[in-house]
Amino acid sequence: MPHANHVLAIDQGTTSTRAMVFDAAARRLSLARRELAQHYPAPGWVEHDAEDIWRDTRAVMAEALAQARLEATSIAAIGLTNQRETVVMWERATGRPIHRALVWQDRRTAPLCERLRSEGVEPLVRARTGLLLDPYFSATKIAWLLDELPGIRARAERGELACGTIETYLLWRLTDGAVHATDPTNASRTLLFDIHRGTWDEELLEVFRVPRALLPSVHESGRPCGATAPHLLGGAVLIGGVAGDQQAALVGQACLEPGMAKSTYGTGCFLLLHTGARPVPSAHRLLTTPTCAVGGQRGYALEGSIFVAGAAMRWLRDALRLLGSPADSAAIAHSVPDTQGVYLVPAFVGLGAPHWEPGARGLICGLGFDTSAAHIVRAALESVAYQTLDLTRAMQQDGAQAPRALRIDGGMAGNDWFCQFLADMLAVPVERPAELETTALGAAFLAGLTAGVWPDAAALARTWSAAARFTPQLREDERMRRYEGWQQALRRALA
Numbered sequence: 178m179p180h181a182n183h184v185l186a187i188d189q190g191t192t193s194t195r196a197m198v199f200d201a202a203a204r205r206l207s208l209a210r211r212e213l214a215q216h217y218p219a220p221g222w223v224e225h226d227a228e229d230i231w232r233d234t235r236a237v238m239a240e241a242l243a244q245a246r247l248e249a250t251s252i253a254a255i256g257l258t259n260q261r262e263t264v265v266m267w268e269r270a271t272g273r274p275i276h277r278a279l280v281w282q283d284r285r286t287a288p289l290c291e292r293l294r295s296e297g298v299e300p301l302v303r304a305r306t307g308l309l310l311d312p313y314f315s316a317t318k319i320a321w322l323l324d325e326l327p328g329i330r331a332r333a334e335r336g337e338l339a340c341g342t343i344e345t346y347l348l349w350r351l352t353d354g355a356v357h358a359t360d361p362t363n364a365s366r367t368l369l370f371d372i373h374r375g376t377w378d379e380e381l382l383e384v385f386r387v388p389r390a391l392l393p394s395v396h397e398s399g400r401p402c403g404a405t406a407p408h409l410l411g412g413a414v415l416i417g418g419v420a421g422d423q424q425a426a427l428v429g430q431a432c433l434e435p436g437m438a439k440s441t442y443g444t445g446c447f448l449l450l451h452t453g454a455r456p457v458p459s460a461h462r463l464l465t466t467p468t469c470a471v472g473g474q475r476g477y478a479l480e481g482s483i484f485v486a487g488a489a490m491r492w493l494r495d496a497l498r499l500l501g502s503p504a505d506s507a508a509i510a511h512s513v514p515d516t517q518g519v520y521l522v523p524a525f526v527g528l529g530a531p532h533w534e535p536g537a538r539g540l541i542c543g544l545g546f547d548t549s550a551a552h553i554v555r556a557a558l559e560s561v562a563y564q565t566l567d568l569t570r571a572m573q574q575d576g577a578q579a580p581r582a583l584r585i586d587g588g589m590a591g592n593d594w595f596c597q598f599l600a601d602m603l604a605v606p607v608e609r610p611a612e613l614e615t616t617a618l619g620a621a622f623l624a625g626l627t628a629g630v631w632p633d634a635a636a637l638a639r640t641w642s643a644a645a646r647f648t649p650q651l652r653e654d655e656r657m658r659r660y661e662g663w664q665q666a667l668r669r670a671l672a
Contacts, residue, residue, distance in 0.1 A: 181253040184625045185241060185414070186617040187234060189259045189343050190422065191280065191444045194230060196237035197614060198245040198252075199621045201630050203640035205614060206247075209240030216277060221284035221526065224277035227265045230343065231350050238410065249410040254417030254628035255351075256620030257402075258425035259343040261366045264318040266329070266340045266391070272350060275338065276326060279318040282444075282484065282526050286317035287535045293317075298384055305371045305378050307456060307465030309533050313482070315342060316368035316385040323386065333388050340391040342366070344419050348402055351416060356403040359393045361467045361475075362424040370395070372456060372467055372477075398424070398469040399623040418623025420469050422616050423447040427478065428469050429619030430584040430610060431641035433634050435476075438580035441616065442589035445529070446483035446561060448568045450577055451476060461571040462531045469623060472634040479577055481530040481568030485523035485539075487588050489557045492525070499550045507594040510555040518543040520666035521556040528670065531571040537670045543662075558595050562602040563663040569603060582606040582646075586615040593645070601651035602660065611644040 183206070188195045193213050198206045211233035216224040242248070262281035267274045279285075290310045293299070299310045308314055319340055323330040332338050339349065345359045364370040364377070369387060371378040375395070382389055396402065398420040404413040420428070423441060427449050430439040435453035440446060449466070456465045456477040468476040490503035500506060520542055522528075527535035541553060573579055582605055589595055590609050600607040612618055625631045 181251055182630055183245070183247060183251050184254055184256060184621040184628070184630055185238065185252045186256045186258070186621040186624070187238065187347070188422070188614070188617040188620065189230060189234060189347060191260045191282070194233040194237055195617065196241035197617045197621070198241050198247060199618065203612065203618065203621070205612060207241045207244035208614070209237040209244060211237055219285070223280040223282040225263065225280055227267070227274040227278045227346055230278070231347065234347055235409065242410070249412040249414050252414050253630050254415040254624035255405065256418045256622070256624030257344050257347060257416065258420050258422050258616050258620035259347070259363070261342060261363055261421040261423070262313055262315045263343050264315045264322070264340065265343065265346040266319070266322050266338055267346065267349070269337060269339050269354070272354060275329060276322055278343070279321065281313055283318065284312045284526055284535055286312040286321050289317045289320065293384070301380070301384070302368055305373070305381060306365065306368055307372050307458070308366070308368055309462060309464070311533055312535060313529070314366055314368045316381070316387060319387050319391070320385050333391050336390045338391060339393070341393045345393045348416065348419065351405045351409065352403045353406040357393045358396055358402055360396055360398040360419045362398055362421040362469060363419070364395045365467050366421065372465065399471060399626050401627055415628060417625070417627035418620060420620060420623055423449055423480065424467070424469050425619030425623070426586055426616040427451065427619065428471060428622050428637070429615030429617070430586065431638040432584060433471055433638060436578055436580065439584040439586065439615070440565060442486045442561065442585060442587035444486065444488045446486035446565060448481045448565060449478040450572055450580060451478050452577060453477065457575065457577065459571070459575045461574050462533050463568070463571055463575060464530065469619070471623070471626070471637070479572050479575065481571065483561070483564045483568070484526050484529045486561045488525070489521070489523040489560065493554060493557055499554055503588065506554055506558055507592045509551050510558050510594045513549070513551045513555055516543070516552045516556045516559065517545065517548065518662065519548055519552045519556045520662055521553060521560050522666050522670040523557065523560055524670045530568060532671060534671055540666070540670050542666050542669060558592070559598060560663070561589065561595070562599045563660060565599060566602050566660060580605060582608050584608045584610065586610065586613055596645070596647045597650070600647040600649050602656060604649045604656065606649070607647040608643045609645040611642045
C-alpha cells in the first residue's frame, strides 16, 4: 500500500467548486474546477443549487486524484474550505435540500435586519458574535427559509430538517449523513455563535427564532470530522480539517502570528489582520472573527469584507462588454495614465465594511466626452484598492497596528498592474505568494496537521515564499489626492 503523504483540498467557492492535491512539500499536483451557476430570482436575491454543488464536488475530487495519478490510499486526509455565510437546509432522511441555498450576497432579509436593529438587537449581536446586523450573515437567511416556505418551521421543530453553511452540507453528503458538524470560523458567521464561549448562543437563537435542533455541532477547524463514505473515492478517507475560506487563506498565507495580514481578491475582497489570542472589538464597523486553531492556539482577527472585487471585472465583461476576459484588465488599465477623474463605486449589492450600507448602489462619476472604456476599466480596478485602504484605515483607528506588508491571493492577485496600484495606495509592500491557491492550501494545511503530514505550525510557515513583491512608488500628495476623489464618489454612492 502506498504511503499516504498527500492531502486533497476541496475549495467550494461562490463561483466555482475546485479540488487540488498537495504533496508533503506543499506543492500543488493537480487542480480540477467546475463553474457554479448563479441564480437571481429577484433583484438582490442570489441563490445556488446545493445539489449542483454536491455533484461538482464529487466530480472535482475524482478529477484531481486522476490528474495527480493517485488513489484514495495515497491521501492522508481531506481538507474542506467554503464560502461562509451561504445557507442550505435539507431533509435528514434523504439529504435533499428543501430550497436553493441562499448565498452570502443575497439581500432579501434587509427589512428583517432593519426591524431587529430598530428593536435594539444589534448591541447584543455585536457583543456576542463580533458581527453586525446585516443580510450578509446567515441567521436571517435561516429565518427566511423557516418563515416563508410553507410547513418548514413545523418540520424543523420536529427534527426532520438539518441546516448549515456549505461545509456542513458537504460533510453530511461526504459521510452519507454520519456527520452534521461545522467549525468556529463558519459558525461565527451565522449571528448565532458566541465567539467568546465557543458555543451556540441560546439568547440569539431565540431572537432569530432558529430551533437548536437544526444546527450542527461545532468542532475546532483542525480536527477529524469523520471519513468519507467508501464508495465515493474507492476507500474511506479521513476528513481532517474544515475552515471558512477567509480563515483558511490566512493559514495558507502563513499569517499565523499577531500583526500579519492577508487580503483575498476573489468575487469579493476579504482582508484579515491577525490580532492574537484576544478578540479586538471594533468601533469602526469591522468584524471580530475567530481564526483557525493551528497547533491548538485559538486566535482572532479583525476582518473587513468588500462585497465586489473580481465580480466587477466580470460585470465589465458580461454586462458592458468592455473586456474579453478579466485577465485583459491589466493591459487596458496600463494603456491610460490615469482615469481622468473617473471613479467607479461597485456597490451593486450595497457596501460592506466599514460602511455596511445595504441601500448603497453602484455608480460611475466624473464622465466626460473623452472618457473611454479604458478609463472605466481602470477605475474599476482602482476601486478595489481604494476600498482596501478604507479597511486598513479603519483597522488602525480601532487601535490595530498597520501591517508591515500585505499578503494577497485570489484571482486579482495575478494582475501586476493592480498589485502595484494596491501597494501605492496602501503605502506598504504587497506580497504575492508562489502558490496563489492559498485558500485550498490552508485547508490542506489543517488536514495535513491532523494527519501528521506536517508536524507543526512552524513547518507550515517554512513552506511559504513570495513570487513577487510590489513596493510603493506613488508620491504621498498624489496618493491622497486620488483617495480624496474616491471619498467624494463614495459619499455619492452612500447618499
